[in-house]
Amino acid sequence: MITALIILAILAGVFGLILGYSAIRFKVEGDPIVDQIDALLPQTQCGQCTYPGCRPYATAIANGEAPINQCPPGGETTILQLADLLGVEPLELNPENGEEAITTVAVIDEENCIGCTLCIQACPVDAILGAAKQMHTIIADECTGCDLCLPPCPVDCIEMVPIKTETTNWKWSLPDSTHTAPKA
Amino acid sequence: MTNINDMTEFALILLSTILVNNFVLVKFLGLCPFMGVSRKLETAIGMGMATAFVLTLSSVCSYLVNEYLLIPFGLEYLRTIMFILVIAVVVQFTEMVVHKTSPVLYNVLGIFLPLITTNCAVLGVALLNVQEQHGFLQSAFYGFGASVGFTLVLVLFAAMRERLEVADVPVIFKGNAIALITAGIMSLAFMGFAGLIKL
The missing domain is CATH 1.10.15.40 (Electron transport complex subunit B, putative Fe-S cluster)
Structure with missing residues (x-):
């Protein structure tokens, strides 16, 4: 009886170790x-x-x-x-x-916001903060500028504003593909 | 080591397991994947390949466990639970290795590999190996032959079912009913091989 328990436990333990090791050894990171x-x-x-x-x-x-x-x-x-x-x-x-657009960020005109939460439901990245009958606002860092919050707004108080270029977000402009290097 | 006698014996084992004692149609083991994944030819081939791999490997491992652990310690009564453990480990291990080494093969076999754990043909082969007192190589051939037989029947059956899909079948026989009847007739046909070899 004891032998049976020990043998079974050891075998299960060994198999567990083999599988545990191979889980690390043969790890695959998703697709x-x-x-x-x-x-x-x-x-x-x-x-x-x-x-x-x-x-x-x-x-x-x-x-x-x-x-x-x-x-x-x-x-x-x-x-x-x-x-x-x-x-x-x-x-x-x-x-x-759709067309390629310049990067924009949504801004809510807080004077006119009636707190209907419709834009919150439309936002795919949860970048709009607010509650029913409370003024909403946009977390600019989270906003991806996707325009999805514009159609649901019943009072049209959301505006897409181009992102202001600052030292923190400035990037080199992409090379113009039509422009060729001057011949030497 | 291997002489003519051994060779004939292995050939006989293969022939016996593939045709005469076919696991699905004669011994009626592994019927659930037989009915479950035979709707399409591609899945049937995938399942057959996965089963072939696992069956051969697990029958060899089961033999080793039986010979070097269970018999020396007089634990033959633990055979079933031990073999289930071995099969589960082999399936899991195979899945991991295939996933890592060959993503293409994993895409083909992926979903079938875990299913094999519950394929009773795998356990059946391991237990029959003990019952028939097969040696190491005999066990390997027995397992391989069983899986080739399984694959053969599965692929044949899948090809038939694909044609049955478009055949004019009476309404009450549609789907699984006609599939089971077909399987029965196939089984009858395979019974014709009985007596070809006595093992």
Whole structure:
């Protein structure tokens, strides 16, 4: 009886160790290609690509179900990066999904806000703060500028404001693709 | 080591397990994946390959556990629980290794691998190996043959079911009913192999 218990316990223990070791040894980090595509997308979760968010779109690209040119917020930069990653030809941005826009952030005109919470429900990234019958405000750092809060607002008190360039968010402008280097 | 006699014996084991004593149609083991994943040819092939791998490996491991742990300590009565443990570990380990080494194969086999744990043919082969007092290589061949037989029948059955999908079947027989009837007729056909070999 005791032998049986000991043998069973030892065998189970050994198997546990083998599995535990191989779980570390053979670890796989998700589906790497989906993660890589997802990392290139702008994470606005705006749904303009017709998918419910950036990750579903990344999965669709990885499965070959969607072309790489459906992301207006990412624009040409994202398309070029995706083409580079996946080894396919870069495409023009699909106009059906929208136009590439300058980065904006939503601002609520707090005088006119009636506290209806409709924009809170529309926001894909929970960047709007407020409660029923209370004035709402936008957490500018979280806002992705996706425009989704504009249509539901019954009093049109939300405005998209281009992000002011400051030393903290200034970037080199992208090289102009039409411009060629001067011949020496 | 291997002489002509051994070779014929292995060939006989293979022939016996694949055709004569087919695990699905003659011994009626592993019927749930047989009915469950035979709707499409691709899934049937995937399941067959996964099962072939696990069955061979687990019958060898079960043999080792039985020979070097259970018999020396007189614990033969723990056989079933030990074999279940071994099979579960082999399946889990296989899944991890396949996931790491071959993402393509994992995509094909992925969802089928955990299903094999509950495939009674796997446990059946391990227990039959003990019952028939097979040696190490015999166990390996027995397991491999059983899985080839399983795959063969699964693929044949899947091909038939794909055609049955579009066939004009009376309403009350549609779906699983006609599939079970087909399986019965297939089983009858495989009974025709009985007596081909006596093992």
